[in-house]
Amino acid sequence: MPPAANPAANITYVIGHKNPDADSICSALAYAAFKEARGETGYVAARCGNSNARIDTILARFQQPLPVYLSDVAPRVRDLMAAHVVSVAPNATCAEALELIDRHDIRLLPVTDADRHVVGTISLPHLGGLFIPRLSEPRHLRQVNSSLAYIVRALKATALHLIDADRIDEYFIRVGAMDVGTFWKISERENIPAGQSLIIVGDRRDIQARAITLGVRALIITGGLGVDDDILRLATHAGVSVISSPWDSATTALGVRTATTIDRVIEKQFASFHPDARIADVRRKISAMSAPAAMVVDDDGALVGVLSKSDILKPVQTRLVLVDHNEMTQAVSGAEDVTITEIIDHHRLGSLNTAQPILFINEPVGSTCTIIADLFRREGLQPSPAIAGIMMAGLISDTLHLHGPTTTRKDAILLAWLSEIAGVNSKQLADEIFNSGSVILANPPEKIVRSDFKIYEEEGLRFAVSQVEELGFGNFWQHAKPIADALQGLRDEERLAFAALLVTDINTQNSLLLVKGDAGFIQRISYAHVEQDEIFDLPGIVSRKKQLIPYLTSLLKEMAADGTAPSGRTPAPFAKNRK
Numbered sequence: 201m202p203p204a205a206n207p208a209a210n211i212t213y214v215i216g217h218k219n220p221d222a223d224s225i226c227s228a229l230a231y232a233a234f235k236e237a238r239g240e241t242g243y244v245a246a247r248c249g250n251s252n253a254r255i256d257t258i259l260a261r262f263q264q265p266l267p268v269y270l271s272d273v274a275p276r277v278r279d280l281m282a283a284h285v286v287s288v289a290p291n292a293t294c295a296e297a298l299e300l301i302d303r304h305d306i307r308l309l310p311v312t313d314a315d316r317h318v319v320g321t322i323s324l325p326h327l328g329g330l331f332i333p334r335l336s337e338p339r340h341l342r343q344v345n346s347s348l349a350y351i352v353r354a355l356k357a358t359a360l361h362l363i364d365a366d367r368i369d370e371y372f373i374r375v376g377a378m379d380v381g382t383f384w385k386i387s388e389r390e391n392i393p394a395g396q397s398l399i400i401v402g403d404r405r406d407i408q409a410r411a412i413t414l415g416v417r418a419l420i421i422t423g424g425l426g427v428d429d430d431i432l433r434l435a436t437h438a439g440v441s442v443i444s445s446p447w448d449s450a451t452t453a454l455g456v457r458t459a460t461t462i463d464r465v466i467e468k469q470f471a472s473f474h475p476d477a478r479i480a481d482v483r484r485k486i487s488a489m490s491a492p493a494a495m496v497v498d499d500d501g502a503l504v505g506v507l508s509k510s511d512i513l514k515p516v517q518t519r520l521v522l523v524d525h526n527e528m529t530q531a532v533s534g535a536e537d538v539t540i541t542e543i544i545d546h547h548r549l550g551s552l553n554t555a556q557p558i559l560f561i562n563e564p565v566g567s568t569c570t571i572i573a574d575l576f577r578r579e580g581l582q583p584s585p586a587i588a589g590i591m592m593a594g595l596i597s598d599t600l601h602l603h604g605p606t607t608t609r610k611d612a613i614l615l616a617w618l619s620e621i622a623g624v625n626s627k628q629l630a631d632e633i634f635n636s637g638s639v640i641l642a643n644p645p646e647k648i649v650r651s652d653f654k655i656y657e658e659e660g661l662r663f664a665v666s667q668v669e670e671l672g673f674g675n676f677w678q679h680a681k682p683i684a685d686a687l688q689g690l691r692d693e694e695r696l697a698f699a700a701l702l703v704t705d706i707n708t709q710n711s712l713l714l715v716k717g718d719a720g721f722i723q724r725i726s727y728a729h730v731e732q733d734e735i736f737d738l739p740g741i742v743s744r745k746k747q748l749i750p751y752l753t754s755l756l757k758e759m760a761a762d763g764t765a766p767s768g769r770t771p772a773p774f775a776k777n778r779k
């Protein structure tokens with residue numbers, strides 16, 4: 201079967217992390233533009249989460265589209281199955297099934313009804329059972345389930361006289377090659393009634409006449425011979441059908457048997473999968489099957505493809521470039537099952553591993569957009585003013601307009617370079633970006649704690665740190681209680697050792713940290729409590745990545761060393777099915 205055309209075959213998605221922030225979206229757009237500028241085709245900017253007010257403001261400012269949304273990139277049955285499959289009707293003959301199997305080199309032929317519903321399957325081994333003689337059952341060997349019309353078609357014969365041509369019945373073949381006397385005795389011994397007998401006979405007037413007198417169902421005259429007019433008249437008068445086969449008697453006998461309808465050899469037990477099922481989920485089932493392939497059936501029960509054992513070994517077509525992250529916990533769902541071709545990032549190294557060597561650029565600068573701007577500049581390529589503006593926005597957003605602690609000299613140099621190309625003043629753009637709406641005012645608490653949320657793994661524990669940037673802490677204090685409840689909900693839902701929310705004041709460059717989780721862990725936090733035991737004052741802390749995560753990690757390491765580590769709620773799901 202020819203491989204199915206895959207619509208995404210030549211596409212590589214450039215995609216940021218879950219719960220995308222401005223840098224994630226902007227770097228995806230910028231890197232896709234960089235690839236295009238280099239003359240590399242097929243790179244498409246993508247995202248795996250919703251936009252927010254800040255991202256909307258930036259995209260509108262530079263008239264860029266929101267990247268394509270991908271919820272899950274895990275390869276599906278539909279990506280690897282053979283579509284456009286040949287199938288056969290349940291009332292087809294073995295000759296027709298065999299011809300399809302032969303012509304299309306099929307190992308498993310689906311049998312479908314008029315609505316494309318799968319009735320069963322046919323394979324060469326199933327058909328073989330019908331044709332390989334079992335001498336202990338001679339009666340069975342003579343049996344043909346067919347109609348005279350099918351027999352004429354299978355033999356490419358000439359119908360000289362047909363009665364009830366389309367009636368499907370159980371017939372028994374006899375070759376009339378022996379004495380007229382003994383000829384019928386065997387049929388009587390095997391209890392085969394005349395009305396179900398098909399007599400294959402050559403140029404033997406005596407047997408032809410005798411068979412007609414007995415009232416057989418049909419005479420099949422072999423060797424392409426005609427039949428005498430008086431015999432034909434006799435047959436017509438007796439209601440016996442007469443067919444002229446172009447083949448000799450032995451070949452005709454075999455040919456008649458291929459006119460048997462397939463209904464007895466249809467294998468009714470077959471595996472079927474939905475086209476949207478993940479390959480990872482069907483892999484074990486399909487390798488354990490004895491059949492060479494499974495049917496792919498849609499919601500209406502109609503056949504849409506066939507997935508064979510060899511299909512699941514085909515290389516997966518989906519390719520990803522990860523920007524602004526390198527940890528699988530933050531990547532789009534299913535990323536572990538597809539090919540990652542490049543990673544461009546400015547975060548700590550996580551636990552990702554790949555099957556092939558890849559281009560991996562990791563640089564401790566303020567934003568991923570900084571790295572991409574640097575790539576443009578080093579290769580002597582000039583981004584369009586809009587893309588330069590997009591990179592400025594990612595850079596400004598991640599570095600708090602060069603005020604954040606992750607800011608490097610390189611960020612400042614490239615922001616100036618981009619500003620020139622975009623024709624945009626960076627201070628003005630920063631004001632537009634940071635005034636583009638308070639996340640706390642614009643969203644319900646459940647969305648606030650998830651708007652920029654990342655899961656980490658350390659010392660075998662999963663935890664999450666979310667961040668919101670605000671102008672002042674006023675909005676936060678007004679909604680602190682419901683936000684704390686939502687954070688508790690997030691911790692329970694994601695089964696985390698703890699969940700934290702870093703609320704950063706862009707004006708003063710200070711943060712508050714709200715924590716829900718293990719009490720022993722919360723007691724370890726050495727910053728001053730502001731309220732209760734869960735809100736801490738973090739003066740001068742604005743970077744989750746560079747300041748907060750290393751601090752939280754050091755606490756977890758201390759606790760592990762003391763043997764007081766909080767109990768991990770559940771192992772990370774991605775860790776167990778690593779290839």
Ligand SMILES: [Mn+2]
Pocket residue numbers: 223224524546566567568598
């Ligand atoms: Mn970033």
